[in-house]
Amino acid sequence: LSKVSDEGTTENPVFPKISESEFNHDGSQFGSWPNWENVRQIEKGMNKDQLYNLIGRLHFEEGLYGVREWDYAFNYRENGVHKICQFKILFDKNMNAQSFFWYPNGCNGNSSFTLTGDFLFDFDKATLTTKGKEVVDNVAQQLKASKAQQVKVAGYTDRLGSAAYNLDLSQRRSNTVKARLVQQGVTAQIEAVGYGKANQVKACDGETGQELKDCLR
Structure with a gap:
């Protein structure tokens, strides 16, 4: 296991x-x-x-x-x-x-990539970092190599802020990744969806202030 x-x-x-x-x-x-x-x-x-x-x-x-x-x-x-x-x-x-x-x-056209937000975006931002661009570009190359026909980009946020704000931020983030994939030549049909602060990966319990923001980055 x-x-x-x-x-x-x-x-x-x-x-x-x-x-x-x-x-x-x-x-x-x-x-x-x-x-x-x-x-x-x-x-x-x-x-x-x-x-x-x-x-x-x-x-x-x-x-x-x-x-x-x-x-x-x-x-x-x-x-x-x-x-x-x-x-x-x-x-x-x-x-x-x-x-x-x-x-x-990549079997039968199915691939899974979990992209850590630490590398993709700065805290409370929807613009890709330099490292984030490198990570997404690498995924783009793999998608092109596998001849993927359909791609789903799912965006998430941390728990800070209102549900409506985080839903909007996560959608903007997923749209950013989608745009980068297209820019890198991915021709598959891409669906970009934002899920807000649902299903958080990092809880960062016990942290406050700047330490909390750094943890949730």
Whole structure:
């Protein structure tokens, strides 16, 4: 199993062996043939029942109680060739989905990139930092290489400020990233969505004043 933080993140996602999948009861295939439209609806903040409704029960034995890591094996065809890839969902301590990983990344046109706000934006800003431009440009190159057809950019903010203000800021941030991707030659259909201060990754409890702003940056 991966080492999952309270925020639902990990530095090193560990994928189980496909042969260990418990989804198949008979036959030689492992995993499922999912509804890919359902797969592409998955987003941060969803609970386990919502995910179960979209893609079914998890395919691997992850434990009995308080499980914060779900793994799936998905089958698909690429140019007529049968392939299989793995999908991992990590949950935070409140059991909200927070992180998603594909192995190999890019399988069936699906890639996940978690871009840390520390690098992208300064506190309370929607303009990319120099480092942020480098990070987004790198993602753009990977999207072009994978020939992605659809891209979703999800923007979030810290908890400071009103819900309306943060919703607007997160939308402006996601629009900024979208514009940069287009500028770098990404031709895929890009949807930019702002979620405000919902599903925060960094809580920074116990910090105040400038220390709080630095932590939430």
